[in-house]
Amino acid sequence: MTTLMVQGTTSDAGKSTLVTALCRWLRRQGVSVAPFKPQNMALNSAVTADGGEIGRAQAVQAQAAGLAPHTDMNPVLLKPNSDTGAQVIIHGRAIGNMDAVAYHDYKRIAREAVLESHARLAARHPVVMVEGAGSPAEINLRAGDIANMGFAEAVDCPVILIADIDKGGVFAHLVGTLALLSESEQARVAGFVINRFRGDIALLQPGLDWLEQRTGKPVLGVLPYLMDFHLEAEDAIDARQSAKSGEALRVAVPVLPRISNHTDFDPLRLHPQVDLRFVGPGQPIPPADLIVLPGSKSVRADLAHLRAQGWEAAIQRHLRYGGKLLGICGGLQMLGQRIDDPLGLEGPAGSSPGLGLLDFATLLEAEKQLRNVAGRLVLEDVPVAGYEIHAGVCQGPALANPAVRLDDGRVDGAISADGQVLGTYLHGLFESSLACAALLRWAGLGEVEQVHYHALREREIDRLADLVEAHLDVGRLRGLCGL
Known part of the structure; x- marks a missing residue:
């Protein structure tokens, strides 16, 4: 050898x-x-x-x-x-x-x-x-x-x-x-x-x-x-866009201090019909069709940062005007009523109020959930695959209206009653071309061009x-x- x-x-x-x-x-x-x-x-x-x-x-x-x-x-x-x-x-x-x-x-x-x-x-x-x-x-x-x-x-x-x-x-x-x-x-x-x-x-x-x-x-x-x-970045955020054709769907992603798995957004950056904007500290969230709250390694601290930037008020205004909001992993946890970290797994032990947009609470547990999963996205009932990496476990009435039905019999995430807010633990969901197209239509894009991300890679x-x-x-x- x-x-x-x-x-x-x-x-x-x-x-x-x-x-x-x-x-x-x-x-x-x-x-x-x-x-x-x-x-x-x-x-x-x-x-x-x-x-x-x-x-x-x-x-x-x-x-x-x-x-x-x-x-x-x-x-x-x-x-x-x-x-x-x-x-x-x-x-x-x-x-x-x-x-x-x-x-x-x-x-x-x-x-x-x-x-x-x-x-x-x-x-x-x-x-x-x-x-x-x-x-x-x-x-x-x-x-x-x-x-x-x-x-x-x-x-x-x-x-x-x-x-x-x-x-x-x-x-x-x-x-x-x-x-x-x-x-x-x-x-x-x-x-x-x-x-x-x-x-x-x-x-x-x-x-x-x-x-x-x-x-x-x-x-x-x-x-x-x-x-x-x-090629997927090891750590630094790649904000380059591919050329866009016609009127593009506007997607904004707040960049949190401990943002994790931002490679989730690579299929959107490279999509010819998506104008993706990463929003950094001190920047206002621009007018958008879809705001995505990304994964986070320190959810409570990153949620406090989001509030300190004035982004919570911007999200509320975005929803009042009919925009769509998606939370992925840590972003999903932020959408709930409360985040509890009694063991201090991601920082000082304690609890933080969530954004209160979905009726559930999250408890961070010592054993991390690590799974490659597949199932059906409830939107349009299309196949989706991805992976879970999270310490949080969510419980609450909102989970009775899930975002994904997994092949292993579990359900994942939630969709609000008005259909404006969706949360999921699945990283990599935009890599599934049919699921990506369904999410873009949900966010307001009419005719969606399918992009086969795995073939591109x-x-x-x-x-x-x-x-x-x-x-x-x-x-x-x-x-x-x-x-």
Whole structure:
């Protein structure tokens, strides 16, 4: 077996993208490859086939490799719930909240989980393609590192270092990162990849020659900037829109401090008939046909933020004028009468009044609900699929009028008597083309063009693999993969 790791000079340098590309490139050649990220910090997560929780980027990489997502692909997931603390998830299960100091001490235990997962993947797949986190040159985080070079040294694997030229300073990023590594770590770097290049490669060539001469490391290739490219973001919100045709449905999403799984909205961003607007702090909610309250890692705190921004009054005004309101997961919980967190799972223990738009209350329980589900959306009785990630359990009369009837016999969410307010725990519901079209018609769009989101994601993954073939040194890559 072979393990190959991709590390970046900065966050958002292209690590997730390159690992996804290499997974699909290897799969095309008939190679069984598994994606792996030792430690991930993100609020976008997915439910795995074995009933756990991993970073959403690793679920997309699993799709590129032709595999079902598994908790071994991301054994340590950190979901921030404050500026200094996070929920710690090991092998897909939450073990509790820790501040940064406590987690630093816990890394020794987390390291064992990382190595166990890697060993299991390596036993099943000839190639394990690993994604680092942030940068290996973050000096303050090097002690006990399990995310970058600490892992690479532990399993003795080569490293590709990727940098984003679109940000500027790409040679400084690469040379500076290399200079801050130890001698053994420098020796582990097998080559460089430069990402998001625009222009004539001939103008860049003198710099590439200098880089190779200065460092003694090969440049494995230069990936071009892809226009209109979509791959689900690991954490940062992608607000880019696809081109819109005709009069578009106006959708507004308030951006909460601990917004989670905002990849829910990617199918809307990319829909040719939807004008999606993310509304940030200090911004008024614009006139809209539909307001969507997103998921949240800290529902009570995010609800307090929503009120402090004046958005509750804007939502009430929106409903008075006949607009539609949808709540997803934490957004669903906000729609009810009350949110109780007696154990302090998402912050200080206590209760908060909800928006009072649906008659139910939510109790946060220690055991998180993690499920991949399918069923029928009550609107138009069309199929819908998605996933549940929540600690809250809702109870109340409003749930007698559910939004979804699940195949496992349960019901999910609620719809108000006047049909204006709908809430659901299902993340990913817009990825089901018939359900997405039904929700858009409910929100006021007449003739809806169906968009097949899964096919779109497949096309984008294939575009990445095409770039590997066209722009990287595939001979060297095959050697690094042990082929």
